[in-house]
Amino acid sequence: MSQPQPDSANARLAAEATSLLQELVRFNTVNPPGEEEVAQRSIAARLEAAGFTVELLEAVPGRPNLIAELRPAGVADGAPVEGQIVTLLSHVDTVLADAASWQRDPWSGDIDDDGVLWGRGAIDMKSQTAAEVAAACSLAEAGWRPATGLLRVVVAVDEEVGGTLGARWLCEHHPERIRTDILINEGGGATLHLGEQRFYSVGVGEKGVCRFVVRTRGRAAHASTPGVGVNALLKMIPVLTRLQETELPIDLTDAPRALLEGLGLLTEGTTPEEAVAALRERAPELAPLVEPMLRVTAEPTMVSASSKINVIPAKAEVRVDCRIPPGMDETAAHARIEALLDGLDVEIEYTETIIGNGSPLHGPVVDAIHAWLAAHDPDAAGVVPTILPGFTDSRWFRATFPDCAAYGFFPHRHMPLTQTYPLMHAADERIDLRDLAFAAEAYRDLVETLLG
Numbered sequence: 001m002s003q004p005q006p007d008s009a010n011a012r013l014a015a016e017a018t019s020l021l022q023e024l025v026r027f028n029t030v031n032p033p034g035e036e037e038v039a040q041r042s043i044a045a046r047l048e049a050a051g052f053t054v055e056l057l058e059a060v061p062g063r064p065n066l067i068a069e070l071r072p073a074g075v076a077d078g079a080p081v082e083g084q085i086v087t088l089l090s091h092v093d094t095v096l097a098d099a100a101s102w103q104r105d106p107w108s109g110d111i112d113d114d115g116v117l118w119g120r121g122a123i124d125m126k127s128q129t130a131a132e133v134a135a136a137c138s139l140a141e142a143g144w145r146p147a148t149g150l151l152r153v154v155v156a157v158d159e160e161v162g163g164t165l166g167a168r169w170l171c172e173h174h175p176e177r178i179r180t181d182i183l184i185n186e187g188g189g190a191t192l193h194l195g196e197q198r199f200y201s202v203g204v205g206e207k208g209v210c211r212f213v214v215r216t217r218g219r220a221a222h223a224s225t226p227g228v229g230v231n232a233l234l235k236m237i238p239v240l241t242r243l244q245e246t247e248l249p250i251d252l253t254d255a256p257r258a259l260l261e262g263l264g265l266l267t268e269g270t271t272p273e274e275a276v277a278a279l280r281e282r283a284p285e286l287a288p289l290v291e292p293m294l295r296v297t298a299e300p301t302m303v304s305a306s307s308k309i310n311v312i313p314a315k316a317e318v319r320v321d322c323r324i325p326p327g328m329d330e331t332a333a334h335a336r337i338e339a340l341l342d343g344l345d346v347e348i349e350y351t352e353t354i355i356g357n358g359s360p361l362h363g364p365v366v367d368a369i370h371a372w373l374a375a376h377d378p379d380a381a382g383v384v385p386t387i388l389p390g391f392t393d394s395r396w397f398r399a400t401f402p403d404c405a406a407y408g409f410f411p412h413r414h415m416p417l418t419q420t421y422p423l424m425h426a427a428d429e430r431i432d433l434r435d436l437a438f439a440a441e442a443y444r445d446l447v448e449t450l451l452g
Contacts, residue, residue, distance in 0.1 A: 005444075010441055013441060014436070016137065017131050017436050017437060017439075018433055020133060020134055021122070021129075021130035022117065024121060024126040024129060025122060026108070027042075029093050029094055029121070030093075030094055030095065030096050030097065030120070031157075031161055034063050036063055036157045041064075043092075046133060047153060048068075050137035050140040050141050051140040051141070052068040052069060052070050053068065053070075053077050054067070055068075059165040060165055063158065063165050065155070065170055067153075067177055069150060070145065070152075071146065072146045081149060083149030083150070084150075085149055085180045085181050086151055086180070086181070086451055087152040087153070087154055087178070087397075088151075089167070089184065089185040089394070090125055090126075090128045090129040090154075090156070091156045091158070092126060092129055092156075093160050093166075094121045094160065095425045098427070101427040102118075104118045104428070106120040106429070107120065111433065115433045116430050116433065118430040119429065119430070121429070122423075123429050124425065125410070127410070127436055128410045128439065129155055130440075131436055131440040133153060135442075135444035136151065136444075139447060139448065148451070148452060149451050152178070167396045171400040175400055175401075179401060183406035183407070184365070184443070184446070185394045185409075186410060187394065188204075188386055188407065188408030189201060189202070189203070189408065189410035189439070190412045190415075190416060191416045192283075192286055192290070192384065192416065192417055193283065193286065194263055194264075194279075194283050194381075197264075198381055198416075199262065199380065199381050199382050199383065200382075200383045200384070200411060201385070201417070202366060202385055203387070203409065204358055204360075204366075204385040205358025205359065205385075206326065206358070206390070206391055206392060207292075207326065207387060207388065208323070208324045208353070208355045210296075210322045210324050210337065210350065210352075211319070211320065211322055211350070212319075212322060213320070213349045213351055214236075214239050214341065214347070215316065215347040215348075216235040216316045218230035218235060218313065218314050218315070218316075219312075222311070230314075231312050233316040236316045236318060242340065242344065243299070243320070248296045248297070248298070248336060250295050251294065251336075253326060253328060254327060255327070255358060255361060256387065258361050258385050259290070259294075260279075262382060262384035262385065263384055265278050265279055285418045290386075292389040293386060293387040294325070296324050296325070296328070298320050298337065299321050300321075301320070301321050302319040303316070303319075324336075324356060326357060326387060327356065327358070328355075328356065329355060330353050334350065356387075357394070357395045357399065359404075359406050360405060361385050365405055365407055366407070368449045368450060371449075372446060376441070411435070411438055411442050413435055413438050414432040414434050414435050414438075
């Protein structure tokens with residue numbers, strides 16, 4: 001682990017990260033349409049001034065992805081490098097913000113009296129962009145260069161709608177420009193509070209999807225004579241009841257097991273069900289965020305039936321957003337779903353399946369994170385692996401570069417997961433600036449540790 005930095009260096013780093021985050025929040029990059037170019041060019045200018053070689057690659061005009069590189073001293077641009085490539089990844093597009101529902105202008109970047117910065121992207125994830133870029137610039141400006149390998153900063157566009165013009169496009173069309181061995185991205189780092197204990201999280205994987213449609217059949221008739229027909233929509237009631245009331249079994253693949261063990265909930269002689277019961281009792285606000293990491297979830301989101309108000313529907317459909325843990329294959333997922341709906345008079349059509357993705361639970365990156373947190377927050381109870389219920393751009397890197405070790409890590413010391421997660425994609429998104437500074441210090445020190 002690198003040597004602790006003086007307070008003055010940490011203060012400068014915090015100020016740079018704060019200034020950059022304010023600037024990024026003030027760029028309205030709601031996607032669609034995105035319009036990330038102004039933000040990307042501002043970031044590029046900072047990185048170039050610090051000594052990085054910067055390239056902008058765009059799938060469509062006005063929406064460039066940023067790739068910045070810092071090589072060992074004496075190694076020319078484009079020349080092969082020996083050693084590992086470490087990539088700090090983020091994205092600068094955001095979801096929509098309805099200003100009328102916010103306490104403050106979502107594009108103001110206001111800092112309140114408590115040292116909290118408000119604005120769309122303050123959590124997801126312009127804060128991580130600011131911390132990563134500030135950390136990278138501070139290293140380069142101080143004269144640091146990798147002893148071996150390469151430091152790369154990638155700031156993507158279009159993540160909020162699937163990365164078609166961003167990380168996915170880069171992986172599919174320019175894999176040689178973004179090949180990486182170690183990736184640090186969003187999807188972890190928040191603290192989990194269990195009673196008086198505080199655990200940090202490291203995102204080691206993401207759930208997959210196994211979306212499906214459930215259909216019921218009836219017989220059409222005029223709605224004024226309901227006894228003549230058979231209403232397929234009413235036959236959907238048992239389906240919705242089953243989906244609402246049934247708790248699917250816990251699936252302890254490697255990462256969920258390690259999570260429960262790390263929290264001290266799953267011990268020898270304890271069943272997974274007992275571990276979850278203890279979680280609900282000891283941390284009722286945390287449990288709804290952790291439990292989806294442990295099991296298949298099947299949530300109905302869209303329903304359709306008759307196209308006319310006066311016609312009893314002969315067919316009804318409900319679309320279900322089903323998420324499956326990393327390590328579960330398609331066959332096992334189908335078995336879970338079919339057991340869930342067993343005995344009901346329905347048809348099931350599987351419409352989209354993406355197997356979950358993940359990285360090793362142990363290795364140099366995880367070891368470095370453990371060591372850094374132990375040194376900088378010794379009162380914490382430990383570090384546990386977590387699984388993101390949704391997707392990030394890490395999935396494209398893991399799929400394109402099978403040996404890539406990708407982790408979600410943005411350490412929050414002052415705002416726990418129960419505060420940060422509900423703010424993502426919601427009104428009044430904001431971040432404690434002490435957490436922004438903490439993360440920037442972590443990225444700076446981790447890069448030094450991993451690249452020498």
